[in-house]
Amino acid sequence: MKAAVYQGSRRFTVEEIETPEPGPGQVLVKVTHSAICGTDVHAFMYDIAKPGSVIGHEIAGVIAAVGPDVERWQVGERVVAGGGRPPDGRGGLVAANPRYNYRTMGFAGSVNGGYAEYQRLPEWRPTRVPDGVPDAAAALTEPCSVAVHAVRRSAVRTGDTVAVIGAGPIGLLVMQVARAAGAGRLIVSEPAPARADAARRLGAHAVINPREEEPVARIVELAGGAGADVVFDCAGIGATLDQALDATRPAGQVVLVAVPWEPLSLEPANWMAREVDLRVSFASEPEDWHRALALMASGRISAAALISETSFIALEQIQETFEALTAPSTQLQVVIRL
């Protein structure tokens, strides 16, 4: 099969590697769409992916083969590569290691990821894709589940003013999930025009350009003078966490969703008198995948809105695409079509 193998030093090679065979308790998924995740771009940028590995975890595909003794899957079923509950006693990486460190361990284990024509998975891992969710949108189930997880960890209540800093795929999904959870006013801060437009199209009440306006003062003003009830930092770069804390109302909440890969500077004296709560949200739980698929199937959130005809690339374009994505992107979401 064709796969993009990470070679180290910010280099992928697209090559023929052996197609994995599903063993007992395993299935083989023919990947149809594999979305490029910001986290993978960071793994590339900071060269933390393991040389020789195939990364990529936002896939949709169909069951192509099942191992001996596998009864729960039939060839041809549409699936995403996650959301299944591990058998008893086998939790995820984080549950298995109370000192799990995403920066140092996050990419150490991946060898058989989704930037390839096929992916072999334990049979418990995939989840069926409901009718009405097309494959390309289904490939975004993982980032949708991250948004669902973040909003469920938040204190968002009916009618709240919610601000989202960063309207990349995660920010746009968090915004929609917050609305589905009852948020009232949605304020988005995003400098890239294509992403700002998408936020407007998806129902943001106000979109701030932080290069043209001071985002904290503007969020506070739009939120009625005291600050937003909940601010989600979906950018995680430079000053955004500090901005989020500073733009929150007294006793409001900041949820850090993006993974900052570099140390950040904070000015606590600006906001600590308001006793703002800081919460972090990391990845998602299997239930969040099911909730994400249900929200997509019912039309309450649109992952398809993040994708346009220019979103699609061939696997062979992965190197140039990753290089382009290390700079601020105008692209909303890139999806490899296989």
Ligand SMILES: [Zn+2]
């Ligand atoms: Zn992802």
